[in-house]
Amino acid sequence: MKPYAYVRARTVEEATAAHAARPGARYLAGGTNLVDLMKHGVETPGTLVDVGRLPLDTVEELPGGALRVGATVRNSDLAAHPLVRDRYPVLSQALLAGASGQLRNIATTGGNLLQRTRCPYFQDTAKPCNKREPGTGCGARDGVHRDHAVLGHSPHCIATHPSDMAVALAALDATVELHGPGGERSVPVTGFHRLPGDHPEDDTVIRPGELITAVVLPPGGDGRVSAYRKARDRASYAFALASVAAVLALDADGTVRDVRLAFGGLAHRPWRARLAEAALLGTAPTEQAVAHAVETELGAARPLRDNAYKVPLARNLARDVLSGLAAAARP
Structure with a gap:
């Protein structure tokens, strides 16, 4: 057993402050990816900051027709939302193509974006993996790589990103809203995830302590x-x-x-x-x-x-x- 501390955040500010105060902390919402990685020993956080009960679970139509999706909206709820099915069928279809019904009922919007690769070399601590442990090499390159990348890979990593939802969001020109110790900012989904380059351990451009609070979809319709x-x-x-x-x-x-x-x-x-x-x-x-x-x-x-x-x-x-x-x- 590996002990860890647990903090249940009541506000976004409380969550980011708790995360910033504890090096190595991880945010926990649905936990469908993080908990599995903890079981495998890939993730060993000293603190879990539970954000699953924050008031980030609504889908809100904005002036002008954009849609703000809270970070803890469940994948099943987002796929079934009438405005998503009507204006953004690509997103609804992508969500329904992911995982199983049981997992979609638990997995969240923010967590889906942050899920880590399913490369077996990353998930097995007995194998070399630059993403999990920089400098150990990429076991997949000369090993089993049938499922791996054909675009944008580097000598250090050939893993692929597993999310279906993120692909649809990229095509929709969505943006990710973040809140952290430095305040609030928005990042285009197309620039949120990184190519591996020399630092495959960095999956995204998210800064230490930042929390995804929402994803914003631009206005749909107009013949699209x-x-x-x-x-x-x-x-x-x-x-x-x-x-x-x-x-x-x-x-x-x-x-x-x-x-x-x-x-x-x-x-x-x-x-x-x-x-x-x-x-x-x-x-x-x-x-x-x-x-x-x-x-x-x-x-x-x-x-x-x-x-x-x-x-x-x-x-x-x-x-x-x-x-x-x-x-x-x-x-």
Whole structure:
């Protein structure tokens, strides 16, 4: 048994103060990832600051049509929320594609963003892992890496980010609201998670003591259609081998007015496909144009020995999703 202290925070300010005062502390909400890592000995916090009862569990419509989602809103509740299902179907679909119903009933919005990689080398303390213990090496690179990254990886880490929800949020241009010892700030979801570089132990740009308080979705609608598609080894309770979240809007003449595309299962963070978006913007989304745009993005892929299959898998998913959205969006 490894002893730890427990603090139940009553306010956001109390939570961040308790965290800042205790080096090595961790925030606890649903605990669906953190508790598992504690059982494996990967996480060994000296203090758990319980934020699960803070008043951050509501979905609020803001002036102008944006939606603020509290950090402790449960994944099941967010997926079923009428405004999310109506305006942001890509998010509802992504949430329902993740984990199991039981876990979605417990897992929170903030915790989903902060969940750590499911790389088996990270989760096994007997194996080398630069993310878990910097400087020990990346066991997956020359080991078992069928499920690992093909984009944005480094010699130090080839792990992928496991969240489905985060991929949809990246495609929606959502922002993350944070509260910490230095005050409040907002970070775009597309810049919240880091690529591994030389420091794979740092998953996000979150600063010490900061707490996620909400995620803000920009106004939906205005002719936009969206969808999420995920390829996995089995129909439920499996992480993405590759996934696609897409948002599309067409002008009256049938050309692309707005397009956002993000991949999951391919990189250390949700991969926003900026090159593909630029190639499609202002064009007619024909089968050939979509294929060219997707290839422009995935041409940067650098697969390893056993995961090259991910490139055609992601390519076909993206082409299918974008073509389907184009058909749905046509006047």
